[in-house]
Amino acid sequence: MKKMDLQSAWAVxxxxxxxxxxxxxxxxxxxxxxxxxxxxxxxxVQYALHIGxxxxxxxxxxxxxxxxxxxxxxxxxxxxxxxxxxxxxxxEKIQKSLEPLLATPMTDGEILLGxxxxxxxxxxxxxxxxxxxxxxxxxxxxxxxxxxxxxxxxHMGAILLVAPLICLLSVELNIIISSxxxxxxxxxxxxxxxxxxxxxxxxxxxLGLFAFNNTNLLILAGxxxxxxxxxxxxxxxxxxxEEILTKWK
Amino acid sequence: xxxxxGLTKKFGDLTAVDNLxxxxxxxxxxxxxxxxGAGKTTTARMLCCLISKTSGTARIGNYEVGNRAxxxxxxxxxxxxxxxxxxxxxxxxxxxxxxxGRFYKLxxxxxxxxxxxxxxxxxLWEKRNVAAGTFSKGMKQKLAIARALIHDPxxxxxxEPTASLDPEAAKTVRDFILELxxxxxxxxLNTHLxxxxxxxxxxxAILNTRxxxxxxxxELRRSLxxxxxxxxxxxxxxxxxxAVKKIGFQISEVTNNSLLIDxxxxxxxxxxxxxxxxxxxxxxxxxxxISSSLEDVYLKLVRG
Numbered sequence: 001m002k003k004m005d006l007q008s009a010w011a012v013x014x015x016x017x018x019x020x021x022x023x024x025x026x027x028x029x030x031x032x033x034x035x036x037x038x039x040x041x042x043x044x045v046q047y048a049l050h051i052g053x054x055x056x057x058x059x060x061x062x063x064x065x066x067x068x069x070x071x072x073x074x075x076x077x078x079x080x081x082x083x084x085x086x087x088x089x090x091x092e093k094i095q096k097s098l099e100p101l102l103a104t105p106m107t108d109g110e111i112l113l114g115x116x117x118x119x120x121x122x123x124x125x126x127x128x129x130x131x132x133x134x135x136x137x138x139x140x141x142x143x144x145x146x147x148x149x150x151x152x153x154x155h156m157g158a159i160l161l162v163a164p165l166i167c168l169l170s171v172e173l174n175i176i177i178s179s180x181x182x183x184x185x186x187x188x189x190x191x192x193x194x195x196x197x198x199x200x201x202x203x204x205x206x207l208g209l210f211a212f213n214n215t216n217l218l219i220l221a222g223x224x225x226x227x228x229x230x231x232x233x234x235x236x237x238x239x240x241x242e243e244i245l246t247k248w249k
Numbered sequence: 250x251x252x253x254x255g256l257t258k259k260f261g262d263l264t265a266v267d268n269l270x271x272x273x274x275x276x277x278x279x280x281x282x283x284x285x286g287a288g289k290t291t292t293a294r295m296l297c298c299l300i301s302k303t304s305g306t307a308r309i310g311n312y313e314v315g316n317r318a319x320x321x322x323x324x325x326x327x328x329x330x331x332x333x334x335x336x337x338x339x340x341x342x343x344x345x346x347x348x349x350g351r352f353y354k355l356x357x358x359x360x361x362x363x364x365x366x367x368x369x370x371x372x373l374w375e376k377r378n379v380a381a382g383t384f385s386k387g388m389k390q391k392l393a394i395a396r397a398l399i400h401d402p403x404x405x406x407x408x409e410p411t412a413s414l415d416p417e418a419a420k421t422v423r424d425f426i427l428e429l430x431x432x433x434x435x436x437x438l439n440t441h442l443x444x445x446x447x448x449x450x451x452x453x454a455i456l457n458t459r460x461x462x463x464x465x466x467x468e469l470r471r472s473l474x475x476x477x478x479x480x481x482x483x484x485x486x487x488x489x490x491x492a493v494k495k496i497g498f499q500i501s502e503v504t505n506n507s508l509l510i511d512x513x514x515x516x517x518x519x520x521x522x523x524x525x526x527x528x529x530x531x532x533x534x535x536x537x538x539i540s541s542s543l544e545d546v547y548l549k550l551v552r553g
Binding site for chain 2: 007011019022023095096097098099101102103105106107242245246
């Protein structure tokens with residue numbers, strides 16, 4: 001069995017990055033997410049605390065809201081890779097560039113790894129950049145109310161540790177979706193369904209039905225890991241030369 | 250260079266390629282003719298180790314198709330021009346080739362040299378930094394051929410290289426293939442264009458799921474349609490017709506001033522025919538050999 005050639009996998013990812021730079025939608029989603037989540041939520045909190053006379057938000061209840069807002073980084077971890085990976089895989093299908101790629105000495109695993117890297121790196125960069133902006137601004141806005149710097153904390157650390165797993169899950173799911181659709185938008189929409197459970201978790205946390213403590217985050221990470229492993233094996237079965245050339249429609 | 254024995258591919262109940270046995274010599278341009286759905290692309294894909302075979306054997310050089318250990322080696326020694334060019338339209342011509350060069354372990358300097366050589370040879374060097382998406386169909390096809398040649402493969406598979414190109418672009422691509430032929434590279438050309446096969450190929454095979462015939466275009470024409478001569482006369486009468494028949498030749502067509510005669514070996518038989526015609530007071534103006542086209546042969550074989 002041929003040893004995995006990381007250079008080849010990286011070449012696939014680097015090629016995708018070059019293409020992403022020319023796709024305005026990829027640039028928008030990568031830039032807009034950190035700006036919206038990283039800036040908008042701190043501004044909302046700022047408004048509620050200082051301009052809106054508190055709206056019932058106190059130093060005691062503020063952390064619960066901030067923890068709930070941080071769930072958006074989990075949602076983003078599912079949504080951004082879905083949007084970007086669609087360009088990477090369905091884009092290849094549309095341009096019919098998979099067959100020449102498959103005719104090279106690269107293994108299926110190397111191509112899949114390259115696609116996974118390209119689907120992971122950009123979203124993770126956006127998530128981490130967004131989280132740095134978010135934490136900095138939130139601390140700035142809430143310091144006077146709380147009397148201490150809330151971020152960085154273990155809660156955000158746990159979220160940022162879970163984020164790559166969700167990104168991975170989203171990319172692998174997109175590989176499966178890409179084998180069945182021929183349109184970037186359809187693949188994106190279907191891929192974004194992966195974010196629904198995290199929306200559910202967010203709403204549950206806002207309603208007080210789910211506490212975002214470290215134990216629950218750990219459980220969530222475990223569940224996502226198991227699903228990601230299952231989805232990885234399904235995507236590995238889907239991403240095989242013969243399957244791609246004869247069954248991908 | 251390429252050998253198959255009973256090569257078969259089935260997709261469920263559908264047999265795409267049935268019991269294909271053929272041999273392609275080293276340095277030969279081998280044309281693979283057949284209608285759409287005849288199994289040409291499937292054969293190329295099997296030989297390039299893109300899809301598995303159902304049964305039979307196939308070898309490229311010393312490597313066995315279907316043997317896991319040989320798959321990478323085969324992919325390194327073959328280049329494939331796919332039916333759809335499949336270029337990265339956002340990337341420049343140079344970047345498209347550079348990307349593929351990396352998978353064949355060409356170092357940066359070698360890649361640069363090879364890309365420059367190919368793009369210059371194909372007349373695309375000046376456009377090297379232009380996005381492939383802006384190229385004309387002919388330019389894209391040339392770039393796709395350059396991609397298939399980036400690692401200087403011993404065997405080149407060309408799947409319908411001129412399909413969907415305008416006549417001028419098709420000629421440019423054909424001329425380039427003729428240039429490649431001079432390099433003594435083994436070329437396996439899938440096409441349904443008989444004229445193209447006749448101009449480019451040393452030998453052709455006609456496939457219609459099963460192999461129908463193999464040979465040089467000339468051999469196929471002769472073996473399947475026989476040879477005919479047309480004798481142009483001042484005037485044809487019954488005496489002349491009878492005189493030709495009397496010495497044992499079949500006449501396929503008679504007009505006022507010409508005879509179409511079936512022959513086996515015109516170089517040897519023509520003098521006797523002309524002698525008989527002159528003896529019957531015929532005045533011969535000229536004699537030409539009529540050869541049936543590869544198209545006639547192809548249609549006869551494919552339609553059964």
